[in-house]
Amino acid sequence: MAYKILFLVLSLFSTICVVRSQNDIIDVLRDFQEFKTLLQLIQEANLTDTLRGKGPFTVFAPVDKAFVELPKEAWKSFQDVNILRQVMSLHVVPGNVMSSELRNNVLLSSAEGQNIRINVYQNATGGKKYSLNTS
Template sequence: MAKGRLTAEDVANMSNITTLEGQKLPVNVTDQGVFVGNAMITMADINASNGVIHVIDTVLIPPEKPQQKDIIETATDAGNFTTLLAAINATNLTDTLKGKGPFTVFAPTDEAFAALPNGTIEALLNDTSALKKILLYHVAKGRLTAEDVANMSNITTLEGQKLPVNVTDQGVFVGNATITMVDINASNGVIHVIDTVLIPPKKQSQENKILCSGKAPLRIQFLDRNARHTDWYWDFGDGKASRSQNPSHVYNTPGKYPVKLTVKMSGHYTKIVAGYIVVR
């Protein structure tokens, strides 16, 4: 069965028909007649008040839907997440990401891991506690589609901290990483491919210096004058971010906001913890 009143002529001009079961029924026109699936239409256009009937000579059996694979299996089949999967295995997170979920994974490619400074991967594999924190910073609860992500200002990760989202003309950024491929569905979640390994910011201590304070609304002009920096990512601490070198930002709500800057220098990203903005 399909929605709509499809005449024999309509059917013959279609390559497939979406059935109420949800799958597509292929149509094939030959010298012998019109076939839907492996059945030939033997009588057509029997009209009824609420539709039309076409008689066929064979009972149609819907093909079994292929079983969808979980996040780990899907990433394995993709072939470009070897380092990520090794890190997941080293931190005993494989069973977690094969579990019920659902999860949203921002997955760095092998190229993203290769861009880290020399020795970083080896050092992390020897410090599984730090590596686990990094990996959990790439995972969120729920099945967040690309559209969902683009409509969010930040995402709470399983590591516990918020991952800022920034939508620009260049694309959608999570932290300082660009999402390069979206909505790779798995049975227990969804994968979005990113081009940079995300490093969770260090938890801020009260010892960090206060950069500025004032009453809300408080407008701050941030500056980075280092000529060696070629890319910037300012995290303003309130869920907003900017990729400008010297952005201006307004704090509208009283609070203490940790400001962090990530810069690209000599081909690598380096995180700089700037300090706090206090808004009264």
């Protein structure tokens, strides 16, 4: 079973696409040091088994640095497991989404069933920066 995961490094200026043939998304995220907070929140939201399940899934995965920039109010709201699960589910899209498919105003349906609007911006060094629902 092949998993394709698109990591959008939200507070940095790069995109990482990882393809693994035997590991699930949780295993792939654990391979990178930048996703410790995301893994912790996935576990607290009780989504680990879901993401270990039959895919494919595309995960828009903020790095730890992006979580540092969240306001205290957001962290307080994460104490409610239902809110945390909804927020984490907004980062998951069923199916394969490749970075080459991402353009301005592309709408994707999240695992939560809500639309995610993608926008692409050029940064000062010529790379791309992506936003999901303006974040």
